[in-house]
Structure formats: structure tokens, C-alpha cells
Amino acid sequence: MAQLNIDRVSKSFGKTEVLKEVSIGIEEGEFLVLVGPSGCGKSTLLNMIAGLLDPSSGEIRLDDARIDDQEPKDRNIAMVFQSYALYPSMTVEKNMAFPLRMAGVSKADQKAKVNEVATLLQIEHLLNRKPAALSGGQRQRVAMGRALVRDPKLFLFDEPLSNLDAKLRVDMRTEIKLLHQRLGKTIVYVTHDQVEAMTMASRIAVMEGGLVQQLGTPAEIYDRPANMFVATFMGSPAMNLLPAIAGADGKTIMVGDQTLPLSPIAAAPAKGQTVKLGLRPEWFNLTGEGSAIVARVELIEPTGPDVYVSLRINGERVMARLPAGTEIDAGTERTFHVTLDKAPIFDADTGAALYA
């Protein structure tokens, strides 16, 4: 039995259905990331786990005890908010001690616990400051500290890194992951950033339109996307989708007049069926690995470590990622190679991936 069990949870605001029978179960110590575009329902789901919103139907259980009808304070959870939500009139120390104070913990124990967590997060020197006198990264740490002092069963993070600049975001990402490794606490983390999801999660739930499109490990999500939405949402630049027609022998696929072998992971579509072929930008190369494909080079964007090359294949725009220093000219026609062992095909109508 999973530690956190979200069981067929739905939520409607008036006539708008934000979540439709969502079910997710995770084990103790897991790092679950809910990822999806704005309005996919991920924050609504997190708020319902926290108890800030009531589900319209369904159950949420923590350690087999039903929590969806409990007050937030009785659920033994802690939450870190995007805006950090530090209490402006209190010092860092008072902020961090606040949950303990509300729980009626003695002054001496409050102080001991706050000091312990402050040492862990290296913010001892900030204890007497007010939130207004802290930088974004420091506020972030204090917000995490306030969540940690309570020693809750479950941590909730609501886009905690969105307000930080790019460099700090990467640092804090590493730090949260390290903290998770050290403390082994169960975490549910909401983000719209697929890189955050891939780097931090032990499991990812990709959400869209109030549904969980796919729940799996980062590798499963990336290598075997369940549908076109997951395939294009995860990964940057996004996976290319090329219209293709199934060949007669069940082992090939036609992109325009070019024939490519079908990947071993894909199910053989019926002859003549129109599908979409998924090609990740990094599968393209000029070193002769994989199958040959002819493309017209439209535009070259060097990024430093890589060169993004915008191609036209059979009239469709396709993005390829090649190593820096690759010699290539825009406006020319060239033969590329592409490794197809992981290339999925999708049903053109339903968007579902067709795996063998």
C-alpha cells in the first residue's frame, strides 16, 4: 500500500471541471513531481493534499488514514509556497518557530529545533533578521526551514523556484535534491518546468487538462512517453512529430518518399495507416549512426555546448541538436542520420503512443 494515495479525486469550480478522477499513489520517501502547463490542475491537486481546498469527490489517504476531510493543521504536512509566504512582522527565528508555537511546543524545545534546522540549512546567521532584509535565495531557505522544523510526514512544494533567477534556481534545485537524499522524506513538488521535473523526481506525473497523462520514473516518461502531449512537453527542444505512413511489411515507415525502419519498441501499424513519428532532436547526427534521412537546413542556432539546427523534412519543420563546432550551412540539402531504436509512433487521431 502506498504511503500517499490519491484515489479518483475530482474537483470542479462551478461548472468548470479542473480535475477529473485523478489517481496517484507514491511510496514513503519518494519525490513526486507534478508537472504540466498552466491550468492543468497540478496546483489544485497540491492544495487539496494540503487541505486548502476540498475535493469534489474522491479520497486522499496518508499512511492509510483518510485525510481529505481533516483540517490542514491535523494532516501532518508542511508546504513551501512560490512566494515563500514568510510572515513579514516576524524574524526568521520566529517564522521558523511558528508551527511549533502553534502546536504548543515549549519555548526551549522550539529554540533547540529551530537551531538544529538552521544549522542544517546554513542560515544560523539570519535568525534575527526580518524577511524583508533577506535575498530571494535566503527567503527560500527560511521557507524550507519553517517546513522542516515540524518534521512532517509529507512535504509539499508549490513552484518554489519560480521566483529565483536562473543560476540560483539551478543551485537550489541541487540543494533540495540533496536534502531529500539526506532526510528521505516524502515530497510532492509542483512545477511547470520540465527540467526541474526530470532532474529532481523519483516519479513524475505529467498533467494536462485535469488528467494525469502519464505517471512514471523520469526515464520512463522520457523514453516511453504515453502520448504526444507527454512526448512534446518533456524535453527541450521538444520532440519532433513527423506525419508518416506505415509500410506494407510492418517493419518500415514512410516519411514522404523516404523509407525508415520501424523502431523495435513500436507496434506495427496496419498498412497505410497514418501515424506520427516521434524524433528527439538529439537523435540526429552527421556521423553516420542510424538511418539516413535527407533534410533541408533552414537555420542554425549555436547555444554554446550544442548547435540547434532547424530542418525541413518533407515540408515539416524539425529541430535537430548537434555537437558544437559542427560544420553546416543554412540553405543546403543534406543527408543526416538518425538513431531510431527509441523512436515512438503515435496514433494520429488519439495521440496515444503505439508500443509493441
Next chain:
Amino acid sequence: MATARNRASFERGFVYLVLLLSAAFFLMPLIAMIFTSLKSMPEITGAAGFENNTILTPPKEPSVAAWGAAWSSACIAVACEGLRSYFWNSVLMVVFAVAISVMLGAVNGYVLSKWRFRGDNIVFGMLLFGCFIPFQIVLIPMARLLGILDIAGTIPGLVFVHVCYGIPFTTLFFRNFYVTIPDELVKAARIDGAGFWSIFFLILLPISTPIFVVAIIWQFTGVWNDFLFGASFAGADARPLMVALNNLVNTSTGTKTYNIDMAGAMIAALPTMLVYIVGGRYFVRGLTSGAVKG
């Protein structure tokens, strides 16, 4: 270069001149009041020795006798005890009326912005409507209500009336202020285990100083300067200062004692001025804090 700079300083000088003139113009009534209150009656009426005096001539022999008389011995109707007791009536009334209406407004604003409920906007709209009800319309119903509550003619009765009229305004102030405070603060506090009142007292009140100052100044000015409710609902023992001042000015035996009238008016105006001077710098900050987010 030089001419440009000269012209700039000339323009600046002109601006200051205009500002000084308009300041002097607006200060004239106050100066006239203060001067008159410090003069003796012969000096005011331009009797022998004080010919060619105007209302703006500084007092030749300043004296605070008129202030003393207005405070403790001037005749109001038949009692010659000055404004003193009425002043304390007003203080008592204003302290309770302001404290109660501001606290209730703060709680209302907190609920209407952070604990949304079905129909909350209708409640807020109705409260807002209360801001636009003219005083005169409620006089008779209010008199009846005070009678039923058995507080007619008393200071608690006046406090009740002013609290009723103050709540729409104070609610509006606090609600607009609390709307600008992120909801996440309240959510975080709820998860941290704080309840309705802990969130209000421990988290929101400590950051509400600017809007408290606004609400207090607004209510203090309104309640202190009120004449209509005081004249309508106060009995002989509960009469507030503004009503007494009116009676003082209208009680005349022989000549009108302008110096005592002016001193009385100054005494009546001083507390409001004091409140503005102490809280003024918060006033504009608090009034505009709801207007622009962040």
C-alpha cells in the same frame, strides 16, 4: 549656460512665491481665529486706543483669558461652566466609538478578503452602500432603536450610532488593504496550525499599522466633528463638544464675546489637528496602499 541657469532659478523662485502666497491665503482664517482669541473685547471691537485694527492685526496685549473662560467659565445656556465637561464627553465618546468601529472594521475586512464565503461580495456591496446613506434619513429610526435599546440620550447611545455609521468605512479600508496581502500568507499559517484568530492577531494585525492610522484618523475626525447626531441624540449630560460649542456661540448676553467663541472653536479643533500631525505621514501612504498592488 549662465542664462539658462538664471532662468531656472527665476522659475523656481516664482513657483515658491506662488506656493507661499497660497499657503498664506489658506492660513488666514486660522490666523484670524488665533489672533482674535488672544485679544480683549475692546481690541476686537476697535474701541478707543485700538482704532484702525483689522481682524488680521496681531494682538497688542496678548492674553489667554478668553481660552480660560471658554474652557471653564463661559456661559452655555444657563450654566456658566465652560466647555470642560463637554470636552470630556466628546473624548469618552470618540475613544470608544473609534476603537470599536476600527476593530470591527478590521475583522470585517479580514473575513471579506481572506475567508471568502458564498455571497461575500453581496455583503460587501451592502456594507459599501452604507457609506452613502445620508445621516438625516436615519435620525427617526435610530431614535426609535436607541429607545428600544434603552440607551437614548446617553454617551453609549452616541457611541452606538457612530459605530454603526463607521463600520462601512472602516470595513472598506481594511478589506482593500487586506486584499493586497498575499493569500499565501494565510494558507501558510493555516498549514502551520494557526486558526482564524491566531492568523488575524499574530500575522495580519502586526502589518496593519498604516491602515489602522487611516481608519483612526478618518473615524476620529468624523466622530469628533459630528454635530447632527450629537444634537439629535444626546441628553443634557451626554452632550458632545460640538453641540456645546454651537450653544456657546449662540448664548449671548449683551455683546458677543468673539474672543471666547474663537478660543472655544480652537479648543474644539485642536484634538483633530493633533491626530493629523501624529498620524498624518501614514495617512496618504495608507490611503494609497490599496490602490496599487505590491
